[in-house]
Every structure is written in C-alpha cells, then in structure tokens.
Amino acid sequence: MTGRSSDVVQRGIGQGHERQNMKPVLQLALDFVNLDQALRVAREAVAGGAEWLEAGTPLIKSEGLDAVRALRREFPAATIVADMKIMDAGRMETEAAAKAGANVVHVLGLASDSTIRECIEAARRYDSRIAVDLVGLDNTETIVQRAVQAEAMGAAYVCVHTPIDLQMQGQVPFRDLEAVASRVSIPVAVAGGINSETAADAIKAGATIVIVGGAITKSPDAKAATETMLRAVSKGVSVETHLFKRGTAAGIAEVLAKTSAADVTEALHNAGALEGINAIVSGAKMAGPALTVWTYPGDWAKPVEAIDQAQPGQVLVIDAGGRPPAVWGEKATMSCLQRKLAGVVIDGAIRDVGNIRRMGFPAFARLVTPVAGEPKGQGVIGVSVSIGGQYIRTGDWVIGDDDGVVVIPQERLVEVANRAQAVVEREEREMAEIEDGSTLGKVSELIKWEQLGKGTDGKSKGKA
Secondary structure: OOOOOOOOOOOOOOOOOOHHHOOOEEEEEEOOOOHHHHHHHHHHHHHOOOOEEEEOHHHHHHHOOHHHHHHHHHOOOOEEEEEEEEOOOHHHHHHHHHHHOOOEEEEEOOOOHHHHHHHHHHHHHOOOEEEEEOOOOOOHHHHHHHHHHHHHHOOOEEEEEOOHHHHOOOOOOHHHHHHHHOOOOOOEEEEOOOOOOOHHHHHHOOOOEEEEOHHHHOOOOHHHHHHHHHHHHHHOOOOOOOOOOOOOHHHHHHHHHOOOHHHHHHHOOOOOEOOOOEEOOOOOOEEEEEEEEEOOOOOOHHHHHHHHHOOOOOEEEEEOOOOOOEOOOHHHHHHHHHHOOOEEEEEEEEOOHHHHHHHOOOEEEEEEOOOEOOOOOOOEEOOOEEEOOEEEOEOEEEEEEOOEEEEEOHHHHHHHHHHHHHHHHHHHHHHHHHHOOOOHHHHHOOHHHOOOOEOOOOOEOOOO
C-alpha cells in the first residue's frame, strides 16, 4: 500500500509480534472534532518526537476518513491509527480505514467474533493491523477473557481502556492492564487519562503502547509535552504535572482550587449557578462543603450559631429569604476566620462590607444594607435550602469567585470537579493559540459548528 511507513514492521506491528520484541511506544490520541486543530497539535507533537498518531473517534465521526488521509499525507513516516471503534460491518470499515492510510485500526472487543475476524482478515489484505479495544466490558475477568480470545483470533494488539466518563469518576486502568498483560503475549495498549506522572506505572503494569490524549493535546506547548511524555515512556520515570490528572474524593479541594465557578458551570452543562448571589469581596475565592442554615430575614441567631458548629473548610450557606435586614456583618466574619471556615453565602443581606473586604474573607450575598436585624433564634441549622434557583443540602460543595457561586451535588462531586479541571486544560491550549495570533472563532471553527435551525413545523431550514 502506498504512503506506508517504511519501518512499520521494525517498529513491532507485525501480526502476532510478541510484546518482548517491541519497544514502548507513545501513541498520541487526537480526540478533536476539527481537523485543523488536530493537525496543528500533531505538527507540534511530531516535532517533539511523536511517531504514532491516532485519528480519534470524535475526529473520525466529525471529519470522516479524510482525517486519516490528511494525517497520512502530512506525516508519511508516522504510524497512523484509526480509532474506528468498529462494532459491525467489520470488513467494509476496516478496508475503508486501511485504504485511507491507517496502519492500525481499532475494533471493539464488544463486537461479535465474526466481526473481529472479518476486521483481521480485511486488515491483512491491506498490510494493516487490528487492535481490539476492550472498553465497555463488565469486569476484569471478562476483559482478560476477551483479550485472550482476541489474540487467538489473530489481533495484533489489545487495548485496555478506561473511558473518559469513568476517568472523571477517578477510575484508572492499571489493575485491568496488569491482568491482561499477564495472560497475552501480543503488545498491550493502555488508554485512560495517562499523564507524565502515570506513564511509567503503565509500562510497569505491562503496557507496550501508551495512548495519551489530553496531556499533550491540551498542553499550550504540545512539542514540550510530547518530549516529556516520551521521556516518561522510554525511561520509565515519573515527571510531575499539576494538570492532566484526575482527583479522588480525598483530594477534591486541590482539584477545585485549580478551577473557577465558570469552569464548574461548564462541567455541569451550564447549570448550578445561584442566580442573584454576588461576590462582596473582589478577588476572593472559596470552595468547600456546605453547612446550610435557614432563617427569617434579619434573624442572625442561627447563622452565628452555625459558625461554632461548622468544621474548618466548610462554607456557611444561609437562606434568609432574599430580603433585608442584614443577618451578617464584620464580627461574624471575624468569627469565621477564627474557625478557619472557607466562606459564606447569604440569600439575604450583609453589612459592614468595607471591613469584610479588608479582611479578604470570601463572602457572597444578594443584598447590602446598613440595617441589622435581631437575633430571635427562629431558624434551623442543617436543613436543605433553595437559593437562586438551586437546591442545596449540607454536604453539597459550593465554589465561588468574582463570577458568582455554583453548587455541586455531593453525589457528583468527583466527576464534576474533574470535568471542571478538564475545562481548564482545554482552555489553556485555546488561550495559547489565541496568544499566537489566532482568534476564538478561528480556533473553535465556530461557524462550522453553528446548529442547523428548524422551522416551527420541525423541518430543517434551508434548501431541500
């Protein structure tokens, strides 16, 4: 087949090539929806030493196999991987990817034996190889069983893959990787949030092909990121990174410290914001679990009592009916500083804001007034409250900054925090491209992705 890498077999992608004869490989997953973006990153990565380039599933779904053709044309010496995730029509789809220039084509382990065999036979005819992606299988035992079957059918590789939605819940692929690597002799690929700190762990667990996406594609400098990842893969060393890793419940405060309220709303599909609640102290930021308080407007007894009940790092969230008089002032704020609380959110009124700003304590409220209420004690601590269109319980997390306040349901805390960090990573890359002379519209190819409108009759607008 024309346009092939001349040293494909030397790199160890021969059919049935045993793992011990193949050096560790870094495979760059280009999971974009815009081909131009993918090519920009690919150029930087190849300059940094990348030799395996993957047209990710989102890219193929968006741009078709023209994405594979473009990678083949521009990088004739590279090993091009088409992450087709084939589930049916194995021969047709494998042949199409191979003809477009793919050296390696991915089929799902969830596909039937017949489909996988068709893929393998079709790939042989075009001097391509099949990788069986084990994503979506139920448990380690099932994953190992399917890997063994894939090898017996003639697959060149198997891929242990933790999908992005599970990565956001803090899951990693290494236990499954170790189990699979101990049972097959063909090279094993691994995918699932690998970064420069964990690449060495992947190699130690038995991976030969380390698939990396965001740690390179979202980096402001993909060339440098590739060089770092290659060092981690080839030398088996861990290189510290502050991004491109996902937290667990124990480290959630550290993850949220890197994000903003805007990032969190994006992770929540543009939801979760407390309408009408504004920052009182400019530049102050808070993130922590809520201790909720319900009280009547102006009754500051329970809000003050809650300060002594709160644990360090908690945020007091006070429902005071959204009206004055004030239920909060400078002495309550000083008390929070003594107790090391993370902040206060008030659906009601606050006063003494000049002194509170000098203290720098994160305070958010609906109203400012000089008028104080009275401590009548008619509220409740720990009861669920509804503020600014959001339902908040004790234990839900709140994050606040100059843009406002957002609530994260406690059941989704790890997932949402990790998704918010992924937003930060993506935007760092986009900001770098804009600083290099582009614009947001050009980077995101905005016009291309405007939604096609529909008329009132439900039919698409435009020409037939």
